[in-house]
Amino acid sequence: MNGILVIIESTASGLHKLSLEALAAGQQLAKDAGQPLWAAILGSGDVIARLDKLYRVEDPALASYTADGYTNALAALIQSIDPAFVLLPHTYQVRDFGPKLATRFGQVLVSDVIGYRLDGTALVLQRQLFQGKLNADFTPATGSRVFASVQAGSFRSDTLEAGSPAVEVFAPALDASAIRQVPEPPFRESARAVDLTAADIIVSVGRGIKEQENIAIVEQLAKAMGAELAASRPICDNGWLPMERQVGSSGQTVAPKVYLAVGISGAIQHLVGMKGAKTIVAINKDPNAPIFEVADYGIVGDLFEVVPALTEAVKKAKSA
Amino acid sequence: MKILVALKQVPARDSQLRVRPSNEWIEDADLQFEINEPDAYALEEALQLKEKHGGEVVVLCAGPESAATQIREALAKGADRAIHVEADLAGQDTLEVARLLAKAVESEKPDLILTGLQSDDLGYGQTGVVLAELLGLPHATIIMQVEIDGSTLRVKRELEDGWFQFVSMPLPALLTIQSGINKLRYATLMGIKKAKSKEIRKLDPAGLGAVAGSSVKLARVYLPQRNKQTQMIEGSAPEQAAKLVEKLRFEVRVL
Numbered sequence: 065m066n067g068i069l070v071i072i073e074s075t076a077s078g079l080h081k082l083s084l085e086a087l088a089a090g091q092q093l094a095k096d097a098g099q100p101l102w103a104a105i106l107g108s109g110d111v112i113a114r115l116d117k118l119y120r121v122e123d124p125a126l127a128s129y130t131a132d133g134y135t136n137a138l139a140a141l142i143q144s145i146d147p148a149f150v151l152l153p154h155t156y157q158v159r160d161f162g163p164k165l166a167t168r169f170g171q172v173l174v175s176d177v178i179g180y181r182l183d184g185t186a187l188v189l190q191r192q193l194f195q196g197k198l199n200a201d202f203t204p205a206t207g208s209r210v211f212a213s214v215q216a217g218s219f220r221s222d223t224l225e226a227g228s229p230a231v232e233v234f235a236p237a238l239d240a241s242a243i244r245q246v247p248e249p250p251f252r253e254s255a256r257a258v259d260l261t262a263a264d265i266i267v268s269v270g271r272g273i274k275e276q277e278n279i280a281i282v283e284q285l286a287k288a289m290g291a292e293l294a295a296s297r298p299i300c301d302n303g304w305l306p307m308e309r310q311v312g313s314s315g316q317t318v319a320p321k322v323y324l325a326v327g328i329s330g331a332i333q334h335l336v337g338m339k340g341a342k343t344i345v346a347i348n349k350d351p352n353a354p355i356f357e358v359a360d361y362g363i364v365g366d367l368f369e370v371v372p373a374l375t376e377a378v379k380k381a382k383s384a
Numbered sequence: 385m386k387i388l389v390a391l392k393q394v395p396a397r398d399s400q401l402r403v404r405p406s407n408e409w410i411e412d413a414d415l416q417f418e419i420n421e422p423d424a425y426a427l428e429e430a431l432q433l434k435e436k437h438g439g440e441v442v443v444l445c446a447g448p449e450s451a452a453t454q455i456r457e458a459l460a461k462g463a464d465r466a467i468h469v470e471a472d473l474a475g476q477d478t479l480e481v482a483r484l485l486a487k488a489v490e491s492e493k494p495d496l497i498l499t500g501l502q503s504d505d506l507g508y509g510q511t512g513v514v515l516a517e518l519l520g521l522p523h524a525t526i527i528m529q530v531e532i533d534g535s536t537l538r539v540k541r542e543l544e545d546g547w548f549q550f551v552s553m554p555l556p557a558l559l560t561i562q563s564g565i566n567k568l569r570y571a572t573l574m575g576i577k578k579a580k581s582k583e584i585r586k587l588d589p590a591g592l593g594a595v596a597g598s599s600v601k602l603a604r605v606y607l608p609q610r611n612k613q614t615q616m617i618e619g620s621a622p623e624q625a626a627k628l629v630e631k632l633r634f635e636v637r638v639l
């Protein structure tokens with residue numbers, strides 16, 4: 065068992081950005097561990113990165129993504145090239161097949177990894193627990209094949225070293241009848257009326273708002289600031305704001321000049337959608353809320369007092 | 385049809401967590417616990433499917449003795465009976481727990497197994513998928529809609545960035561359910577009363593014959609390092625508001 069295999073995901077518009085981040089992690093690990101680096105891609109796309117080999121995994125049954133198809137194909141590749149590490153980007157697709165693939169080899173997928181270190185030859189993988197409140201070190205058993213998926217933004221794709229890798233086609237000779245999922249073409253529900261990615265300032269509301277009718281006070285703040293209104297997932301799940309105002313891993317990813325998080329604890333799924341904002345302001349009654357770890361400015365207080373006061377202060381400043 | 389719902393007991397959402405001096409886990413002796421919220425959505429979906437198609441909903445829970453409270457809550461909401469694998473999950477990895485669940489399910493032969501898409505404590509997001517592989521069942525994850533037509537399942541997967549996809553597969557199958565798929569119900573007083581006499585079959589993990597041995601160990605738990613220098617703004621609410629507006633105007637240069 066030797067070598068690092070990075071699984072690359074292609075989308076309709078090119079390589080998935082998170083795949084490039086996983087590849088950057090792979091390049092770093094390959095250097096630290098002194099092992100060869102390979103990548104595998106199911107689907108089209110060019111991988112212009114420094115690698116020892118790129119495997120194009122090809123089979124008619126892989127024309128559309130299915131959990132069964134991808135697992136069976138990658139399992140065959142892993143059997144064939146015997147890597148010690150399998151790195152995947154923590155995308156929706158990997159959440160669907162990654163754990164199945166790891167189980168096929170009697171291993172656990174260490175998912176949503178934010179970092180690693182090598183203590184000699186022992187790998188330690190870092191993950192978050194309790195929605196980001198705590199961190200934890202995980203140690204895979206010595207001599208076991210390591211499967212890990214990499215959290216968005218934990219490794220930077222701009223550190224990727226370029227290159228023109230040797231390419232080999234791998235044909236897993238899949239049994240199409242063993243693939244039980246029958247997918248239909250993906251679709252979007254409605255034309256998005258709100259483009260949060262175009263907003264300079266976003267005021268975002270979370271569970272701390274408690275009741276639907278209280279959202280009005282946050283709407284007033286957004287209006288005063290000339291900001292777009294957004295929300296964390298639970299607010300949209302309750303139907304209090306439309307899904308298109310959701311920021312997070314299952315909503316929009318935004319990087320505005322200012323992101324003001326009101327009553328948002330800062331769970332991982334929300335942070336991945338906004339931690340790229342230039343300036344983050346957090347208002348929360350809990351001083352230990354994970355949102356304060358990414359905030360540039362923090363107010364620990366009761367949002368029902370702070371938000372109206374802020375609206376007044378903004379109006380006053382703007383009229384001065 | 386028989387629908388199995390796997391649910392997990394987790395510390396209550398607003399719990400103040402303290403790490404043990406040994407760093408091996410958190411101090412959990414005084415915590416309040418609740419049903420893992422994503423699993424509550426899975427349970428609600430199962431109850432709605434039962435209302436539509438008939439059959440029974442069986443709750444499956446691996447957890448300590450205290451998890452019985454969460455199991456009773458699920459029964460009070462309308463599940464018919466439960467299986468409780470009484471196990472201390474500390475120190476067991478996802479594969480070990482899924483193996484216990486797979487053994488517990490062996491004799492049940494459900495048509496459909498539903499789990500939440502992740503647990504809000506460990507957040508691995510994969511016990512359902514692992515269980516499906518161990519049982520040889522087709523699966524789909526992050527599901528926002530479930531349709532059953534005879535022995536075919538058609539489900540709506542949530543994808544990234546506002547995209548969705550329908551996918552079909554034969555029953556029996558396993559699904560991991562996304563939050564917001566439905567509106568959670570509250571247990572009624574009648575439901576709570578009926579739950580008292582519903583069956584909870586207790587299983588001893590030692591007797592299940594699951595393959596033991598972990599492949600990943602949780603070595604250490606700790607507070608995240610503060611990488612960012614957060615400017616905390618003090619004072620009364622109006623004072624904090626005024627200071628923040630000043631920062632936004634002169635340091636951040638917006639407004």
